[in-house]
Amino acid sequence: ALEPLSLGLAIGVASALTGYLSHPRFYCSYVECCPRDGRRLNASALKAQLDDRLFGQHLAKDVVLKAVLGFSNNPSPKKPLMLSLHGWAGTGKNFLSQILAEHVHPAGLRSKFVHLFLATLHFPHHDQVKLYKEQLQNWIRGNVSACPSSVFIFDEMDKMHPGVIDAIKPFLDYYEEVDGVSYRKAIFIFLSNAGGDLINKAALDFWTSGKRREDIQLKDLEPILSVGVFNNKNSGLWHSSIIDRNLIDYFVPFLPLEHRHVKMCVRAEMAARGYVVDEQIVQAVADEMTYFPKEQKIYSDKGCKTVQAKLDIHEDL
Numbered sequence: 049a050l051e052p053l054s055l056g057l058a059i060g061v062a063s064a065l066t067g068y069l070s071h072p073r074f075y076c077s078y079v080e081c082c083p084r085d086g087r088r089l090n091a092s093a094l095k096a097q098l099d100d101r102l103f104g105q106h107l108a109k110d111v112v113l114k115a116v117l118g119f120s121n122n123p124s125p126k127k128p129l130m131l132s133l134h135g136w137a138g139t140g141k142n143f144l145s146q147i148l149a150e151h152v153h154p155a156g157l158r159s160k161f162v163h164l165f166l167a168t169l170h171f172p173h174h175d176q177v178k179l180y181k182e183q184l185q186n187w188i189r190g191n192v193s194a195c196p197s198s199v200f201i202f203d204e205m206d207k208m209h210p211g212v213i214d215a216i217k218p219f220l221d222y223y224e225e226v227d228g229v230s231y232r233k234a235i236f237i238f239l240s241n242a243g244g245d246l247i248n249k250a251a252l253d254f255w256t257s258g259k260r261r262e263d264i265q266l267k268d269l270e271p272i273l274s275v276g277v278f279n280n281k282n283s284g285l286w287h288s289s290i291i292d293r294n295l296i297d298y299f300v301p302f303l304p305l306e307h308r309h310v311k312m313c314v315r316a317e318m319a320a321r322g323y324v325v326d327e328q329i330v331q332a333v334a335d336e337m338t339y340f341p342k343e344q345k346i347y348s349d350k351g352c353k354t355v356q357a358k359l360d361i362h363e364d365l
Contacts, residue, residue: 082161082195083153085233089120094151101147101316102140103352104309106262107269108133108300109144115298116148119235127222128234130295132205132285134243134273135302138351141239145201152199152235161195163187167204167284174209181215188219189229196233205240208284213238220295238296242283243273247301248347255346261303269301304347310334313352317359333358 094116098109112131119129133141146156153159165171171180191198202213219231247269254264277283277299278291285291305313314330336358339345 080153080155080160083197085196086123089117089151091117094147097147097151098144102144103312103316104261104305105140105144105302107264107266108140108302111266111298111300112144112148116151116235125232127295128220128231128236130220130236130238130290130297131300132238132240132277132296132298133300133302134240134277135247136241136244136304136349136351138348138353139302139305140351141302142203145237145239148235148237149199149201152197159199161191161197162199162201163191164201164203167202167206167208171209171212177209177211180209180212184212184215185219188216188231189227192219192231192234193229196230197235199235199237201237201239202284203239205238205284206242206280206282210281210284210286210288213284214289217289217293217295220290221293238285240277240283240285242280242285243277243299243301246272246276248304250301251303252341252346261306264303266298266301270299273299273301305351306346307334307337307339307348310337310348310352310355313355314359317355321359329359329362332362 091113095113098113102109115129115131119125133144135141149159149162150156153161156162157164165184171177188198188200191200200216202208205213216236218226219234220236224230224232250269250272251261251264254261274291274296277285278287280286290296311330311334314333315325318325318330333355337348337350337354340347340349
């Protein structure tokens with residue numbers, strides 16, 4: 049039998065070891081944990097990534113950076129952060145949302161606290177809108193209960209059946225709690241092609257009038273974007289109470305990409321693959337893209353979306 053002193057020592061060691069193993073820092077080094085309250089985003093790291101990886105989108109970078117850092121630094125936000133990103137395919141909407149998700153939860157889209165919804169996959173049938181709304185509310189309620197700083201990304205909002213997204217309106221409003229759950233630390237992001245034509249027209253008007261692309265400001269686009277999306281019958285936000293109640297914090301426009309921006313995308317893709325950047329190949333890939341308007345050929349009609357595929361066929365690499 050153990051002497052009382054030895055027994056006491058063994059119990060003490062066991063208790064200390066159990067306490068160490070159960071400590072949040074140790075546990076969370078092996079299992080993903082919800083970030084603790086008060087944790088702030090790394091502003092310089094987020095800015096550096098946006099500068100290095102997102103091309104031709106001065107407006108989106110500036111607006112999202114300020115919005116996200118302001119929200120992150122606010123110890124008691126009055127509502128969740130709600131961003132609606134608009135622009136044609138290939139302009140960087142998905143890319144920016146992924147970068148943002150990675151800075152809130154390091155595992156990014158693989159995180160159990162980041163949730164991606166695709167309209168055509170998760171809400172495909174028009175006659176199931178009522179069911180989708182119930183499922184969506186239950187899903188968001190459950191996940192925010194588990195992690196207040198959950199991130200929800202809704203892609204293909206232009207293909208969402210009208211009415212579905214209004215199910216989340218109570219969670220976006222200025223309530224301290226809804227049924228005992230606070231949603232004020234969560235982030236909601238909409239991605240949509242809707243409004244892309246309006247953005248492209250405004251960008252072309254600036255170009256035609258001899259103004260610099262970088263002089264386009266949010267105030268030049270946000271008003272026409274919010275009204276245009278609200279009245280667009282081909283948008284999941286058509287006559288949405290979320291817009292009507294002014295619950296979207298920012299309508300973020302993604303400008304059409306020029307030839308020079310496509311070349312930046314090619315260089316970045318080559319570098320990511322470990323290739324030496326060959327400017328002849330960069331030029332060739334950029335030249336293979338199609339541009340509009342037909343006469344001036346200023347903007348890539350697919351942004352950088354097909355850069356990877358086009359780079360694959362250049363066997364010179």
